[in-house]
Amino acid sequence: MSAPPSTVTFLTDYGPGSEHVGALHLVVAALAPQAQRIDMAHDVPAHDILQGALLLARLAPLLPGAVHLAVVDPGVGGERRGVAVALEGGGVLVGPDNGLLGLAAETMGAVAAVVLDPPLPGRPATFHGRDLFAPAAARLATGADLRALGWPIDPATLRRPDLPEPEAENGHLRAMAAGIDAFGNIQLLAGPGELARTGMERGDRIWVALTDRRHPATVARTFSDVAERAMLVFVDSHGHVAVGANGRNAARRIGAEPGDIITLGRW
Amino acid sequence: MSAPPSTVTFLTDYGPGSEHVGALHLVVAALAPQAQRIDMAHDVPAHDILQGALLLARLAPLLPGAVHLAVVDPGVGGERRGVAVALEGGGVLVGPDNGLLGLAAETMGAVAAVVLDPPLPGRPATFHGRDLFAPAAARLATGADLRALGWPIDPATLRRPDLPEPEAENGHLRAMAAGIDAFGNIQLLAGPGELARTGMERGDRIWVALTDRRHPATVARTFSDVAERAMLVFVDSHGHVAVGANGRNAARRIGAEPGDIITLGRW
Amino acid sequence: MSAPPSTVTFLTDYGPGSEHVGALHLVVAALAPQAQRIDMAHDVPAHDILQGALLLARLAPLLPGAVHLAVVDPGVGGERRGVAVALEGGGVLVGPDNGLLGLAAETMGAVAAVVLDPPLPGRPATFHGRDLFAPAAARLATGADLRALGWPIDPATLRRPDLPEPEAENGHLRAMAAGIDAFGNIQLLAGPGELARTGMERGDRIWVALTDRRHPATVARTFSDVAERAMLVFVDSHGHVAVGANGRNAARRIGAEPGDIITLGRW
Numbered sequence: 001m002s003a004p005p006s007t008v009t010f011l012t013d014y015g016p017g018s019e020h021v022g023a024l025h026l027v028v029a030a031l032a033p034q035a036q037r038i039d040m041a042h043d044v045p046a047h048d049i050l051q052g053a054l055l056l057a058r059l060a061p062l063l064p065g066a067v068h069l070a071v072v073d074p075g076v077g078g079e080r081r082g083v084a085v086a087l088e089g090g091g092v093l094v095g096p097d098n099g100l101l102g103l104a105a106e107t108m109g110a111v112a113a114v115v116l117d118p119p120l121p122g123r124p125a126t127f128h129g130r131d132l133f134a135p136a137a138a139r140l141a142t143g144a145d146l147r148a149l150g151w152p153i154d155p156a157t158l159r160r161p162d163l164p165e166p167e168a169e170n171g172h173l174r175a176m177a178a179g180i181d182a183f184g185n186i187q188l189l190a191g192p193g194e195l196a197r198t199g200m201e202r203g204d205r206i207w208v209a210l211t212d213r214r215h216p217a218t219v220a221r222t223f224s225d226v227a228e229r230a231m232l233v234f235v236d237s238h239g240h241v242a243v244g245a246n247g248r249n250a251a252r253r254i255g256a257e258p259g260d261i262i263t264l265g266r267w
Numbered sequence: 268m269s270a271p272p273s274t275v276t277f278l279t280d281y282g283p284g285s286e287h288v289g290a291l292h293l294v295v296a297a298l299a300p301q302a303q304r305i306d307m308a309h310d311v312p313a314h315d316i317l318q319g320a321l322l323l324a325r326l327a328p329l330l331p332g333a334v335h336l337a338v339v340d341p342g343v344g345g346e347r348r349g350v351a352v353a354l355e356g357g358g359v360l361v362g363p364d365n366g367l368l369g370l371a372a373e374t375m376g377a378v379a380a381v382v383l384d385p386p387l388p389g390r391p392a393t394f395h396g397r398d399l400f401a402p403a404a405a406r407l408a409t410g411a412d413l414r415a416l417g418w419p420i421d422p423a424t425l426r427r428p429d430l431p432e433p434e435a436e437n438g439h440l441r442a443m444a445a446g447i448d449a450f451g452n453i454q455l456l457a458g459p460g461e462l463a464r465t466g467m468e469r470g471d472r473i474w475v476a477l478t479d480r481r482h483p484a485t486v487a488r489t490f491s492d493v494a495e496r497a498m499l500v501f502v503d504s505h506g507h508v509a510v511g512a513n514g515r516n517a518a519r520r521i522g523a524e525p526g527d528i529i530t531l532g533r534w
Numbered sequence: 535m536s537a538p539p540s541t542v543t544f545l546t547d548y549g550p551g552s553e554h555v556g557a558l559h560l561v562v563a564a565l566a567p568q569a570q571r572i573d574m575a576h577d578v579p580a581h582d583i584l585q586g587a588l589l590l591a592r593l594a595p596l597l598p599g600a601v602h603l604a605v606v607d608p609g610v611g612g613e614r615r616g617v618a619v620a621l622e623g624g625g626v627l628v629g630p631d632n633g634l635l636g637l638a639a640e641t642m643g644a645v646a647a648v649v650l651d652p653p654l655p656g657r658p659a660t661f662h663g664r665d666l667f668a669p670a671a672a673r674l675a676t677g678a679d680l681r682a683l684g685w686p687i688d689p690a691t692l693r694r695p696d697l698p699e700p701e702a703e704n705g706h707l708r709a710m711a712a713g714i715d716a717f718g719n720i721q722l723l724a725g726p727g728e729l730a731r732t733g734m735e736r737g738d739r740i741w742v743a744l745t746d747r748r749h750p751a752t753v754a755r756t757f758s759d760v761a762e763r764a765m766l767v768f769v770d771s772h773g774h775v776a777v778g779a780n781g782r783n784a785a786r787r788i789g790a791e792p793g794d795i796i797t798l799g800r801w
Contacts, residue, residue: 007296009289016284017550017576019589020715022543025572026596029541033570036300038292042284046717047781055286062293062397074781078758127771130596181287183313224345237394247314247341274563276556283551303567305559309551322553329560329664448554450580491612504661514581514608 006141007036007066011056012129013044014071023130024069031138040068047074049099051258053161054178056093057103058238064089064108069137071129072100082116082132085155086146094137096128102160110155117150164261166190168197171266175241177256184249186256190241195219195233200266206233208243209263210254217243217264233264273408274303274333278323279396280311281338290397291336298405307335314341316366318525320428321445323360324370325505331356331375336404338396339367349383349399352422353413361404363395369427377422384417431528433457435464438533442508444523451516453523457508462486462500467533473500475510476530477521484510484531500531540675541570541600545590546663547578548605557664558603565672574602581608583633585792587695588712590627591637592772598623598642603671605663606634616650616666619689620680628671630662636694644689651684698795700724702731705800709775711790718783720790724775729753729767734800740767742777743797744788751777751798767798 008028014020021042028037040059044052052072060068064087073080073096081097088109093101094116105113119131136149166175166189175190200206200219207214208231217231223246226232231250236242243262244250256262275295281287288309295304307326311319319339327335331354340347340363348364355376360368361383372380386398403416433442433456442457467473467486474481475498484498490513493499498517503509510529511517523529542562548554555576562571574593578586586606594602598621607614607630615631622643627635628650639647653665670683700709700723709724734740734753741748742765751765757780760766765784770776777796778784790796 007300009293011289015550015577016282017555017573018715019575019577019593021284022545022572022574022593023596026543026574026593029570029572029600030597033541036296037572038289038296038304039284040289040293041286043282043286059286059289059293062290063297066296075758076756078756130771181285222343222345224342237397274567276560278556283549288551303563305556305563305571306551307556307560308553310549310553326553326556326560329557330564333563448552489610489612491609504664 007038007063008032008137008141009038009040009060009063009066009068010042011040011044011052011059011068011070012042012072013046013048013052014042014129016042018042020129024134027130027134028138028141031135032141035138035141038063044072045258048072048258049074050161050163051179052100053103056100057107060091060093060104061108065091067092067094067137067140068104069133070095070100071133073098073128076128082128083153083158084114084116084136084140084146084149085110085158086112092140092146094133094140097159099159099161102158105155105158106160110158112146113153113155113158114146114150115153163189166194168194170199173198173241173264175262177258177260177262178240179258180251180256183244184251185236185242185244186251186262187236187238188241188243188262191239192235192241195235195241198264200264204266206264206266208233208254209265210256210260215254274305274330275299275404275408276305276307276327276330276333276335277309278307278311278319278326278335278337279309279339280313280315280319281309281396283309285309287396291401294397294401295405295408298402299408302405302408305330311339312525315339315525316341317428317430318446319367320370323367324374327358327360327371328375332358334359334361334404334407335371336400337362337367338400340365340395343395349395350420350425351381351383351403351407351413351416352377352425353379359407359413361400361407364426366426366428369425372422372425373427377425379413380420380422380425381413381417382420430456433461435461437466440465440508440531441528444525444527444529445507446525447518447523450511451518452503452509452511453518453529454503454505455508455510455529458506459502459508462502462508465531467531471533473531473533475500475521476532477523477527482521541572541597542566542671542675543572543574543594543597543600543602544576545574545578545586545593545602545604546576546606547580547582547586548576548663550576552576554663558668561664561668562672562675565669566675569672569675572597578606579792582606582792583608584695584697585713586634587637590634591641594625594627594638595642599625601626601628601671601674602638603667604629604634605667607632607662610662616662617687617692618648618650618670618674618680618683619644619692620646626674626680628667628674631693633693633695636692639689639692640694644692646680647687647689647692648680648684649687697723700728702728704733707732707775707798708795711792711794711796712774713792714785714790717778718785719770719776719778720785720796721770721772722775722777722796725773726769726775729769729775732798734798738800740798740800742767742788743799744790744794749788
């Protein structure tokens with residue numbers, strides 16, 4: 001009876017089914033043929049470090065001991081560092097130090113970090129995912145020590161993405177739309193604590209607004225608690241306050257996109 | 268020499284490369300690290316139970332012994348049951364009992380079923396894929412007995428999706444467009460038997476219509492049997508009557524979408 | 535200690551997350567349960583043999599010993615042959631002989647080839663990916679000899695895709711846009727040799743044009759070498775001359791699509 005092979009996960013803004021995702025898998029399979037490979041997400045909006053950071057921080061804890069390779073890297077080839085970060089649970093984050101890894105490192109607990117040695121000189125400098133990060137992830141998946149991959153740095157120096165703080169007071173909540181899923185549910189950068197501070201409770205009739213236009217909604221536990229096509233405000237499966245609609249697309253209805261500021265209020 | 272690891276397949280409307288697909292894989296990998304994981308399809312139109320049911324029924328028989336996890340679940344959190352269904356060939360279907368599993372269960376032969384015990388109380392109720400179905404699939408993939416997962420029910424009580432019956436008579440066929448593939452081929456809810464009943468034979472010049480507008484087509488075996496850009500009616504690789512066009516998009520040409528009623532007739 | 539399982543890679547124009555991709559995986563998993571399976575790319579534009587051939591030729595060398603299954607097959611069911619091609623590095627290409635495999639075979643070195651025996655008579659003739667190519671790839675992944683799969687042919691008879699030659703002279707380069715990635719970078723069918731022949735050097739201010747409209751750009755090593763939103767011409771990570779823009783979409787800016795002829799020139 002042998003231990004299960006170690007696992008590499010992939011999170012990028014390369015697009016589902018794209019050749020760049022394929023290249024990462026091929027490089028890892030070539031260098032670490034026994035490793036399992038798992039696609040975490042590849043539909044991060046292009047260059048959206050904040051979305052990538054939020055995604056990584058909520059998905060990586062589902063498989064804490066894995067090597068998590070994340071690439072959303074608008075500054076590739078520039079000054080930003082490439083890093084690997086050892087986590088308390090035994091896992092490692094690998095990717096650019098541009099804020100993408102900061103939230104997950106904070107959530108999961110960083111115990112050590114290195115700046116990755118650059119790929120061989122003379123190699124093209126535009127595809128660090130394939131030439132720098134995937135080889136590092138593969139080496140870690142075959143048991144290489146973090147310190148063999150580069151120069152040690154203080155994990156406290158890792159960049160954190162800029163997150164707007166939610167504003168919550170009695171009868172009122174303002175927060176950023178952090179993400180919108182395939183069904184049009186709008187995830188806000190606010191949690192149950194902020195919702196509690198507004199005093200809004202299950203069953204309350206409230207409004208949701210992106211602009212001046214107020215859309216009626218109900219504070220509820222889940223979709224089936226409201227009428228067909230009605231909007232609801234709920235705590236989603238990641239512990240975020242979210243705006244949805246039963247059987248329709250809430251984001252399209254109010255015109256929201258990731259990064260928008262959404263306001264909830266009592267009538 | 269050991270048996271190959273057991274396999275979990277995934278069919279959802281979450282969208283290719285989405286974080287929700289990633290979450291299912293991560294949960295299964297965490298609980299059943301030896302299991303193989305295969306993406307069956309993730310581009311089912313959102314909330315389209317009928318399309319999902321048709322897909323599951325034609326793909327699952329390609330790997331009959333696997334655990335097939337399927338989630339198209341507009342009523343998540345409501346009254347519909349979460350179930351696992353043991354199949355004659357040794358495989359299992361796991362997902363919501365809203366019609367999604369009914370066709371595959373019928374095609375492959377259901378021998379037992381259980382209503383899945385709910386996820387731990389206090390957990391958010393909006394992501395049953397991750398919190399209810401994936402853990403159940405993982406436990407089955409590690410050899411857990413179906414009866415350990417929930418309360419036994421009669422497989423005959425599983426819901427079946429509503430399928431419109433095709434109408435076939437001499438020189439005439441009416442059937443629903445069940446699906447449209449990436450190349451614009453329109454798959455009809457009708458088989459070779461219905462086509463035979465129309466008396467149409469290979470080489471016959473017929474018409475295809477969505478509205479009053481009749482488009483010329485030829486009954487053929489395959490694309491290369493008709494002229495470049497010409498339309499054809501053929502029996503597709505899943506045994507469905509289908510409408511295609513040689514080197515162009517038939518669905519776009521006649522304006523068809525899944526769920527539309529298509530008519531074929533002899534001039 | 536056992537050898538890692540052999541690997542099957544998949545490159546198609548089926549679309550990411552589509553049921554057709556799922557079907558290939560299921561067939562290979564059923565026939566070769568020990569094989570690893572890797573998605574190379576599934577977003578090849580529909581029926582675009584040239585794009586598929588370029589992709590295959592740059593990705594397959596990343597994992598030279600694998601069985602590479604490629605399907606971009608507008609002529610399915612017609613006269614084109616289905617083939618398997620043994621490569622110098624121990625790998626095999628499997629797919630239609632319509633030009634798709636020709637570049638990779640040339641780049642990696644073909645040592646033998648067979649025309650695949652057709653699928654069982656009476657099977658529908660429209661899904662060779664599932665019924666012909668995937669079973670052949672699976673058999674190869676379990677160690678079957680190439681010669682057991684079909685009739686030997688001379689690898690020199692394999693079709694090559696039609697590639698337009700770049701035109702390079704002093705201060706001037708004309709080449710086809712071979713591909714455009716998710717970030718809008720335009721990859722040209724020209725390499726560092728052609729760029730050298732133009733005499734253009736790093737730091738030179740040049741123009742890029744699709745029509746009469748000339749867009750200013752700089753010859754550079756990587757994105758961060760030019761100002762925010764500025765365009766650059768560089769040698770990309772696959773060794774192609776490419777047109778990009780720092781933090782914006784170059785293809786959208788100049789209106790380029792794959793297959794367009796792009797001109798670069800000195801002011």
